[in-house]
């Protein structure tokens with residue numbers, strides 16, 4: 427203890443704690459595209475504030491320990507900077523932590539290990555030293571505290587000068603609420619507010635009514651299927667020009683319409699999937715808290731509805747909407763269970779098709795291409811090898827791509843299989859497939875991986891979308907297939923799923939907007955918006971994409987609008 431006291435005097439601890447608290451700010455000054463003067467304010471203003479806080483007690487350890495939430499956010503911020511290369515912790519990141527099962531977090535630990543170890547080495551010894559220092563009788567001296575106070579005042583003055591000049595230059599970026607940790611705390615607060623609003627969802631949506639009706643003959647047998655893809659990116663589908671034959675079955679079919687320029691409005695499952703299912707969109711996301719999904723619209727119009735999921739419950743709107751169905755089934759219910767392959771959905775669809783109801787809507791929520799890729803496909807879909815990786819890094823990239831491509835092969839087989847089942851019924855039928863978002867696969871020197879990053883990439887946004895009509899459907903409504911085909915290269919986003927399915931199902935409701943229906947003459951999707959931080963809509967063309975992404979959008983012929 428004596429040696430500890432000599433080594434860690436209160437004054438030294440004061441400086442160490444201040445330095446540790448400023449580490450995220452220092453990193454962010456390098457990673458964020460901020461005006462130079464604002465970078466000055468980015469260090470000086472929080473630095474002055476931390477100085478004043480540490481000065482509150484004669485024992486700086488007390489203050490340091492009481493700021494545990496700040497250190498927690500700092501640690502998460504540093505890990506995310508390591509993972510994504512830039513950006514403040516988004517409110518969605520907090521939500522993702524609570525809506526993603528712990529198994530996935532462990533799958534990621536490998537990749538994050540260096541960052542997690544680094545962060546533990548930074549914060550844990552500091553916390554231990556802070557606890558020890560409480561037992562020491564030594565305290566900060568009055569002259570030291572006076573000097574610290576004067577320094578804080580000087581830093582405040584310098585920070586204010588930097589801030590004023592930066593704000594004058596760039597009022598959009600140089601804002602007080604853009605300073606770390608204010609921005610990180612605001613995002614955390616927004617995440618809590620969203621979480622609470624979602625908990626009240628049943629109450630806020632209970633009076634929602636589509637007043638939907640069907641325009642079809644009551645005796646006409648109809649079945650419509652929506653397949654929600656997971657983490658499948660268009661860039662790895664041969665149907666979209668990928669050099670490997672990952673979608674041999676769909677490519678061989680001549681009755682598939684594939685849409686080339688489809689973007690997701692958000693790169694995270696818990697928002698992207700619900701937005702396919704209800705009328706809310708990136709421009710008015712808050713509407714979702716009072717809406718129900720198209721399942722309710724189909725039910726009101728006399729359809730039997732089923733929601734089959736190969737994903738876990740995640741506490742998001744997807745779960746709420748799934749409950750609307752007459753028949754809801756999750757193949758996996760506990761995080762510790764191994765996920766089944768998506769092809770386990772096939773026999774369930776088959777039995778639904780033979781259950782004797784006239785009109786059906788079936789929604790399948792697949793697990794598609796979600797990490798860990800090699801666990802998503804059965805041996806028959808293992809076309810590309812080697813596909814086993816111990817670690818995600820450049821060295822293993824080819825094996826990782828092989829595994830990812832095999833998940834697309836499995837999706838191709840699943841879609842082809844379900845189309846065959848529908849075809850076999852001889853009913854008026856249609857199938858829409860759309861992926862919730864794409865994935866980064868260490869595509870360039872940025873070495874980006876996975877999805878749901880604060881700033882999306884081309885690879886996370888460009889998604890595959892296909893539509894199939896049964897011969898009976900084409901016979902009854904020949905114009906629908908023609909119109910859909912004519913829109914195959916029109917740029918649009920996932921908003922179309924909701925409106926197109928209602929139109930295909932012949933369902934009328936005030937919530938159906940034919941300018942977003944692929945089978946309408948009125949189809950005119952307009953500008954695409956991304957669901958930005960705190961649910962603010964951002965026109966796609968205004969997203970500050972990295973140069974690598976702008977290039978990739980161009981190479982794949984995707985319009986940034």
Ligand SMILES: [Zn+2]
Nearest residue numbers: 656657695862
């Ligand atoms: Zn997803």
